[in-house]
Amino acid sequence: MENTILKAERLNKSFTGPDPFQVLKDISLSVDKGEFITIVGKSGCGKSTLLYLLSTLDTDYQGTITINGSRLTGLKERDLARFRNEHIGFVFQFHFLLPEFTVLQNIMIPALKLGALPKDAIEHNAMQILRQMGIQDTALKPSGKLSGGQQQRVAIARALINNPGIIMADEPTGNLDSANTQIIFNIFQELSAHGNTIIAVTHDRDFAGRSDRIIEMKDGTINTTAEPAAPPAPCLEPEPLRAFPSSSLFP
Amino acid sequence: MKASVNFMISSTQLLARKRQSIIAMLGVLFGIAMFIFMMSFMKGVNNYIQDTMLSAIPDIHIYNDIRTDYTTSVTGSWLHNDPQKMVIVHHPKPEKVRLNLKNADAILADLKTRPEIKVISPLLSTQVFFNYGSVQINGILDGVDILEESKIFGLHERMITGTPENLLTADKGVLLGQGLADKLNVAKGDLVTLATPEGTSMRFRVVGTFAFGLSTVDNIKAYVSLASVQQLLAKNHDYITDIRIKLHNIDAAKELAALFAKRYGYKSEDWESTNPSIKAGNMIRDSLTWVVCLTMLTVAGFGIYNIMNMVIASKMKDIAILKAQGFDGSDIRAIFLSQSLVIGVLGASLGLLLGFLLSYALSRVPFPKTEFTFMKYFPVVFDTRYYFAGAVFGILTTFLAGVLPARKAARVDPVTILRG
Numbered sequence: 001m002e003n004t005i006l007k008a009e010r011l012n013k014s015f016t017g018p019d020p021f022q023v024l025k026d027i028s029l030s031v032d033k034g035e036f037i038t039i040v041g042k043s044g045c046g047k048s049t050l051l052y053l054l055s056t057l058d059t060d061y062q063g064t065i066t067i068n069g070s071r072l073t074g075l076k077e078r079d080l081a082r083f084r085n086e087h088i089g090f091v092f093q094f095h096f097l098l099p100e101f102t103v104l105q106n107i108m109i110p111a112l113k114l115g116a117l118p119k120d121a122i123e124h125n126a127m128q129i130l131r132q133m134g135i136q137d138t139a140l141k142p143s144g145k146l147s148g149g150q151q152q153r154v155a156i157a158r159a160l161i162n163n164p165g166i167i168m169a170d171e172p173t174g175n176l177d178s179a180n181t182q183i184i185f186n187i188f189q190e191l192s193a194h195g196n197t198i199i200a201v202t203h204d205r206d207f208a209g210r211s212d213r214i215i216e217m218k219d220g221t222i223n224t225t226a227e228p229a230a231p232p233a234p235c236l237e238p239e240p241l242r243a244f245p246s247s248s249l250f251p
Numbered sequence: 252m253k254a255s256v257n258f259m260i261s262s263t264q265l266l267a268r269k270r271q272s273i274i275a276m277l278g279v280l281f282g283i284a285m286f287i288f289m290m291s292f293m294k295g296v297n298n299y300i301q302d303t304m305l306s307a308i309p310d311i312h313i314y315n316d317i318r319t320d321y322t323t324s325v326t327g328s329w330l331h332n333d334p335q336k337m338v339i340v341h342h343p344k345p346e347k348v349r350l351n352l353k354n355a356d357a358i359l360a361d362l363k364t365r366p367e368i369k370v371i372s373p374l375l376s377t378q379v380f381f382n383y384g385s386v387q388i389n390g391i392l393d394g395v396d397i398l399e400e401s402k403i404f405g406l407h408e409r410m411i412t413g414t415p416e417n418l419l420t421a422d423k424g425v426l427l428g429q430g431l432a433d434k435l436n437v438a439k440g441d442l443v444t445l446a447t448p449e450g451t452s453m454r455f456r457v458v459g460t461f462a463f464g465l466s467t468v469d470n471i472k473a474y475v476s477l478a479s480v481q482q483l484l485a486k487n488h489d490y491i492t493d494i495r496i497k498l499h500n501i502d503a504a505k506e507l508a509a510l511f512a513k514r515y516g517y518k519s520e521d522w523e524s525t526n527p528s529i530k531a532g533n534m535i536r537d538s539l540t541w542v543v544c545l546t547m548l549t550v551a552g553f554g555i556y557n558i559m560n561m562v563i564a565s566k567m568k569d570i571a572i573l574k575a576q577g578f579d580g581s582d583i584r585a586i587f588l589s590q591s592l593v594i595g596v597l598g599a600s601l602g603l604l605l606g607f608l609l610s611y612a613l614s615r616v617p618f619p620k621t622e623f624t625f626m627k628y629f630p631v632v633f634d635t636r637y638y639f640a641g642a643v644f645g646i647l648t649t650f651l652a653g654v655l656p657a658r659k660a661a662r663v664d665p666v667t668i669l670r671g
């Protein structure tokens with residue numbers, strides 16, 4: 001389909017070893033451009049594993065994964081790294097910033113790696129994203145000096161810097177208090193409203209409720225694919241793929 | 252662009268743990284500094300020892316080796332050269348041995364045309380007895396052109412009393428080795444009587460004493476003019492036994508000696524062949540220096556290896572994040588290898604500097620003065636080749652020490668780390 005950005009077919013993954021066990025069983029999945037998908041399910045059912053597969057970090061599986069029309073299964077490490085750099089923005093549960101670098105540097109690193117823009121343009125973009133997240137004051141601070149909620153926002157900013165086709169997040173609020181959780185939820189919703197494709201793993205029913213589609217996993221299989229109970233609150237007109245062109249949710 | 256972001260990450264991490272980086276660097280720094288210092292000093296010692304030993308021997312020595320032609324024998328003519336008879340002579344003895352260089356004047360003239368040669372000193376040497384009361388002391392009498400001899404062996408610096416030129420002005424003057432003079436209990440101005448094995452004898456006046464710092468010379472040798480010995484032995488003015496040569500470049504000695512041997516038909520020896528112990532001594536000191544320095548560098552290398560391994564163990568998360576963001580294994584390897592290399596380059600550069608300063612300081616330390624040493628300061632050689640070698644070794648060591656940890660870092664599986 002024209003509009004499909006990600007297509008996964010019959011994904012199987014097993015852990016071998018003393019206690020072999022199949023984590024993912026025949027999972028097929030298709031994500032449209034601009035879709036906001038949440039994956040929910042009990043702890044240990046394989047959500048993170050699936051996300052690592054989709055993000056190309058884990059290459060040890062059966063089945064095929066296609067993103068943006070490129071078949072990624074079987075590609076070399078080097079090409080996958082390049083692809084991740086350009087097309088996938090990843091947000092981890094434990095924000096995971098590089099501690100020696102400032103907030104601004106952390107955000108700029110993936111773009112410097114991509115090398116598509118000159119350094120000052122990258123810096124300009126990074127500052128703009130920070131402003132939209134409402135944490136522009138922290139730009140020059142060492143990333144370790146920030147609070148958890150701020151760090152997670154920096155991590156999201158970093159995931160956005162290369163304007164990726166898909167944003168993937170593994171329990172992005174799993175480690176945050178409720179106020180910060182709300183801020184992060186809002187950011188994701190805003191991103192979705194601007195046409196970003198998002199795949200987020202979450203425990204939070206409330207968060208899942210705001211997505212376009214919920215994928216429920218159970219013991220390594222996709223259980224049901226349901227529309228959220230309540231349609232997401234209407235936001236700004238969707239625009240293709242540019243995060244936060246103007247206004248900010250966080251005054 | 253890509254390389255610069257890797258280097259940006261690498262240098263930021265390096266600066267973030269200054270103490271560790273500095274400790275790793277100090278290992279290389281001291282290794283290289285010691286290398287430079289020891290090489291410079293050892294080379295100085297080698298040169299000093301070589302100079303001292305060479306001061307008593309020429310670069311090339313041409314003389315008539317006693318080599319007698321036994322293919323014909325008087326027995327043959329005694330038996331009327333009958334081809335039916337085979338003559339076997341056991342232990343033949345020569346009829347007459349000539350020790351001199353027959354065409355000495357022609358050889359000397361030919362040698363003078365060679366540009367490689369700095370000094371040529373002809374010599375007529377003979378065994379003599381110095382009369383000391385009722386006993387006779389064995390010695391060597393060298394008849395020389397004292398000006399040339401002085402140029403080859405630096406006699407000026409070795410005179411204890413008198414000057415070499417005194418031989419020219421005095422009638423029947425002799426320069427005695429200091430040890431010999433002490434044994435004979437004579438000093439400048441005294442008379443000594445010299446006797447040849449042939450029985451002739453002559454009286455000389457001591458016009459100076461010298462010391463080379465080598466008892467084999469100082470205790471037996473005496474210098475007189477060439478003409479005096481020729482007179483003592485009742486020989487012609489062109490009768491000489493040896494030619495000693497000093498070259499501009501002593502490394503050419505071996506080749507030239509071989510050439511002269513062929514050209515003149517006499518034995519021609521270079522300093523290296525006659526004194527293999529000089530080379531052997533140099534080699535032993537050189538090897539010692541290398542062993543010590545390579546050991547130090549190896550230790551420094553292990554230090555870097557350890558530190559880099561520790562760093563990488565503590566940076567697993569960062570490696571996983573970088574990989575998740577699109578850095579591949581070769582980027583990670585470059586990041587960590589460049590950290591080792593920065594440590595190596597900085598350590599080696601500062602090490603070269605420290606090595607130079609230490610060598611310079613030593614070269615300004617006065618050497619304890621004794622009668623037989625002619626050194627004002629400790630001997631140190633400054634040679635850019637050591638500095639070049641030091642730089643290469645320092646960087647090579649850190650590179651080797653950094654490769655394994657960097658490769659380990661490159662292979663980190665990000666998923667395992669991100670799962671926690």
Ligand SMILES: Nc1ncnc2c1ncn2[C@@H]1O[C@H](COP(=O)(O)OP(=O)(O)O)[C@@H](O)[C@H]1O
Pocket residue numbers: 015023041042043044045046047048049050670
């Ligand atoms: N390296 C591993 N070896 C064996 N089992 C693993 C490994 N990593 C994860 N698992 C198991 O795989 C299952 C799925 O894990 P995960 O995808 O992290 O679950 P979720 O994110 O849904 O909580 C869990 O039961 C976990 O114990």
Ligand SMILES: [Mg+2]
Pocket residue numbers: 047048049170
């Ligand atoms: Mg998980």
